[in-house]
Amino acid sequence: MPRRLYACTPTRLNAWLDCPRRYRMTYLDRPSPAKGPPWAHNSLGASVHNALAGWWRLPRRDRTVAAAGELLQQGWLSDGFSDPGQSHAHRQRCRQQVEDYVAVLDPAAEPAGVERTVGTRTDLIALSGRIDRLDDRRAAADPGETGRPPGDLVVVDYKTGRHAPTVDDARSSLALALYALAAGRVLRRRCQRVELHHVPSGSVAAWQHTPESLDRQLHRAEQIAAECADADERYHAAGTGGPPADGVFPPRPGPGCAWCDYRALCPEGSAASPRRRPWDGLPDTAEADTPRSEG
Numbered sequence: 379m380p381r382r383l384y385a386c387t388p389t390r391l392n393a394w395l396d397c398p399r400r401y402r403m404t405y406l407d408r409p410s411p412a413k414g415p416p417w418a419h420n421s422l423g424a425s426v427h428n429a430l431a432g433w434w435r436l437p438r439r440d441r442t443v444a445a446a447g448e449l450l451q452q453g454w455l456s457d458g459f460s461d462p463g464q465s466h467a468h469r470q471r472c473r474q475q476v477e478d479y480v481a482v483l484d485p486a487a488e489p490a491g492v493e494r495t496v497g498t499r500t501d502l503i504a505l506s507g508r509i510d511r512l513d514d515r516r517a518a519a520d521p522g523e524t525g526r527p528p529g530d531l532v533v534v535d536y537k538t539g540r541h542a543p544t545v546d547d548a549r550s551s552l553a554l555a556l557y558a559l560a561a562g563r564v565l566r567r568r569c570q571r572v573e574l575h576h577v578p579s580g581s582v583a584a585w586q587h588t589p590e591s592l593d594r595q596l597h598r599a600e601q602i603a604a605e606c607a608d609a610d611e612r613y614h615a616a617g618t619g620g621p622p623a624d625g626v627f628p629p630r631p632g633p634g635c636a637w638c639d640y641r642a643l644c645p646e647g648s649a650a651s652p653r654r655r656p657w658d659g660l661p662d663t664a665e666a667d668t669p670r671s672e673g
């Protein structure tokens with residue numbers, strides 16, 4: 379029997395690579411296991427992402443620096459902060475960061491997409507994902523020009539964690555490569571450049587892929603997806619009287635377990651990592667490690 383296309387996102391594939399047990403609890407166990415409390419660093423990241431997306435959705439004339447700050451202020455998410463004072467301090471700081479970030483953007487450089495969902499298929503997988511921003515760099519350089527070939531699309535991913543990403547992070551990111559590939563196919567445009575924009579510092583870590591390097595990442599995605607599909611099948615078979623699938627989803631304990639939503643349900647992960655408070659992943663909380671989910 380030919381296998382059905384495996385529908386996946388880069389997030390799902392990375393979850394499998396990070397920890398098969400976390401993958402199982404996130405995507406297979408139903409009813410869903412209870413997660414721990416919300417993380418303040420996730421609220422912060424979502425607030426910044428939402429403000430920047432909202433800014434690009436404003437009419438062009440309204441895309442001012444002050445408007446970006448106002449969007450951040452109005453849409454601030456306070457889940458996970460220790461108290462209103464801590465939330466307020468971070469909101470003020472993020473407001474400044476968002477304003478500084480948009481201050482060097484060209485409001486007229488209309489993106490090809492904002493929080494745009496793209497997808498593509500191969501013989502093995504149906505891939506989808508959402509891109510923070512898809513830039514059209516030729517449109518920015520030549521506003522109003524006609525009769526010229528369209529320029530390149532660029533995948534932009536916002537980061538809000540305490541560490542500025544590196545060029546190597548951009549180069550090796552499976553998600554960014556798959557977004558570029560899918561965006562290029564959906565829009566029938568060349569899309570090989572990927573960029574990580576660190577909003578707190580304004581730094582940009584960029585990588586220019588080639589068709590070959592994108593194909594390599596797609597092949598890697600297919601290989602990971604094949605493992606996932608096999609594990610999924612064994613999980614569902616176990617639920618209908620087949621052999622137990624416990625060994626298919628081993629825990630992968632390590633420092634990152636401190637930030638896992640399912641740590642309280644996982645003896646190995648609990649033993650491998652200290653318990654973190656919901657606000658311990660915030661940028662000014664000087665912990666030794668970094669939340670894996672930071673935006």
Ligand code: SF4
Nearest residue numbers: 397630635638644647
């Ligand atoms: S606590 Fe660690 S080992 Fe356990 S599920 Fe989470 S990431 Fe995996």
